[in-house]
Each structure stands twice: as structure tokens, then as C-alpha cells.
Amino acid sequence: THFGFATVAEEEKASKVAEVFHSVASRYDLMNDVMSGGLHRLWKIFAIEQSGVRTGGKVLDVAGGSADLSLQFAKKVGPTGQVILTDINSSMLTVGRDRLLDAGYNPTAAQCDGEKLPFPSNYFDCVTVAFGLRNMTHKDAALKEMYRVIKPGGRVLVLEFSKVAAPLRPLYDLYSFKLLPVMGKLIANDEASYRYLAESIRMHPDQETLKQMMEDAGLERVEYFNLTGGVVALHKGFKL
Numbered sequence: 001t002h003f004g005f006a007t008v009a010e011e012e013k014a015s016k017v018a019e020v021f022h023s024v025a026s027r028y029d030l031m032n033d034v035m036s037g038g039l040h041r042l043w044k045i046f047a048i049e050q051s052g053v054r055t056g057g058k059v060l061d062v063a064g065g066s067a068d069l070s071l072q073f074a075k076k077v078g079p080t081g082q083v084i085l086t087d088i089n090s091s092m093l094t095v096g097r098d099r100l101l102d103a104g105y106n107p108t109a110a111q112c113d114g115e116k117l118p119f120p121s122n123y124f125d126c127v128t129v130a131f132g133l134r135n136m137t138h139k140d141a142a143l144k145e146m147y148r149v150i151k152p153g154g155r156v157l158v159l160e161f162s163k164v165a166a167p168l169r170p171l172y173d174l175y176s177f178k179l180l181p182v183m184g185k186l187i188a189n190d191e192a193s194y195r196y197l198a199e200s201i202r203m204h205p206d207q208e209t210l211k212q213m214m215e216d217a218g219l220e221r222v223e224y225f226n227l228t229g230g231v232v233a234l235h236k237g238f239k240l
């Protein structure tokens with residue numbers, strides 16, 4: 001294959017992900033608000049709080065898309081700090097970069113694969129990936145890369161859909177498998193992308209599995225916080 005090592009299934013996943021995000025880019029923010037009832041904003045605020053990022057800090061936003069996190073980090077680090085927005089998808093990256101520009105920042109935006117980060121080792125204070133790891137084909141490689149580029153003392157934050165608590169499950173299944181694709185069709189005329197979203201959430205490792213994967217990548221003191229009954233979890237790990 002042209003990736004050298006990718007199987008047909010892996011290539012299919014990568015091109016499906018590319019197709020989904022080219023297709024939703026312009027309506028992505030609206031859909032996020034509608035489908036999470038605005039909750040994604042609270043989940044992201046929690047992630048920022050857990051980042052430990054201060055004035056002058058260096059932050060890498062992997063799979064940063066429309067730059068929700070980058071924007072908040074840019075405010076936090078101030079003019080002496082550095083925030084780099086990255087995404088594999090040019091449509092999403094353009095939306096994010098324009099948003100940072102419109103907010104008065106002079107963004108560094110780089111199109112790159114989270115599995116192969118074009119940054120030096122031991123450089124960032126914090127690396128985040130919000131709702132992006134799920135889309136990556138080789139999650140172990142991506143986590144190793146995030147570990148590599150943080151400084152000793154730095155942290156990796158993974159904000160991602162996770163496994164909901166048992167009592168919430170029937171309601172959640174109804175919402176994500178039945179309602180979500182219908183909303184995707186009504187609002188974005190794109191049922192397939194939102195069906196992919198529901199399926200990719202089901203396939204994603206649960207809280208404990210992801211914690212173990214982060215430890216396997218080298219991260220230490222890994223812990224996670226369940227948000228909204230485990231609909232989402234924030235995982236945090238350090239390089240010591």
C-alpha cells in the first residue's frame with residue numbers, strides 16, 4: 001500500500017474519517033452544540049482546568065479541528081506562550097485557523113497526522129487531543145508521539161467519548177443510534193457521518209483500557225475523570 005504498512009481496513013478507516021470531516025467542517029461547531037446540548041463546552045472547560053497551563057506555556061492541540069481548545073489556550077498562555085493547532089484534515093484546520101485569526105491571534109496551524117508529529121521531543125508543557133483519538137487508526141502510535149513531545153513534568157490530556165454508566169445505557173443507545181443520525185440528516189443533511197460518529201464511539205476503548213494504553217505509551221500517574229456519567233472521560237497522564 002502507499003502507506004507501506006497499512007492494511008486495506010486501516011486505509012478504509014482513514015479515508016472514511018477524511019470524508020466525514022471534509023463533509024462536516026463548515027457545520028461542525030453548530031452540530032457540536034446541538035448534539036451535545038452545549039455540554040461539549042463544559043467538558044472542554046474541565047479539560048482546560050486540568051491542563052495546568054500558565055502564562056508563557058507551550059501547548060500542542062492534536063486533532064484540534066475548529067480550535068475550541070486552542071482558542072482557550074491562546075488566552076491562557078498569552079503573547080509569551082505558544083499554541084500550535086494541528087489537524088490531519090485541511091477543511092477542519094482552515095476553520096480552526098480562521099477562527100483564531102478572527103479572535104485576534106496569530107496562529108501556528110500545521111496539517112499533520114497525530115500518529116507522526118513533526119515536532120521535537122521534550123518540547124511542550126501540555127498536549128491535548130479532544131474527540132480526536134477515536135478517529136486515529138494507530139492509537140498506540142499516537143499516544144507514544146504525544147508522550148515523546150511533552151517535556152518531563154508535562155502532561156497529555158485525552159478528552160474522548162467513553163463508556164457510560166450502566167443505568168444510563170438504554171437512554172444513551174436510543175439517543176446515539178436512533179436520534180443522532182436523524183439530527184445529522186435534518187441539520188447537516190448528512191446522516192452517514194453521524195452514523196459513523198455513533199459507531200466510532202462504540203468501538204473506542206473504555207476508561208480502564210485507555211488508561212492502560214496511556215501507561216503503555218510511557219505516561220505516568222494516569223488518571224481519568226468521568227464526565228456526564230461517562231458519556232465522556234478526560235484522561236490525564238504525565239511524563240516524569
Ligand code: SAM
Pocket residue numbers: 017021062063064065066067068086087088089092112113114115129130131132135136137
Ligand atoms: N478537537 C476538536 C474539538 O474538540 O472540537 C475537533 C474534534 S473532531 C470530532 C475530530 C478531529 O480529528 C477532526 O478535525 C479530524 O480531522 C481529526 N483527525 C482525525 N484523524 C486524525 C489524525 N490521524 N491525526 C490528526 N487529526 C485527525
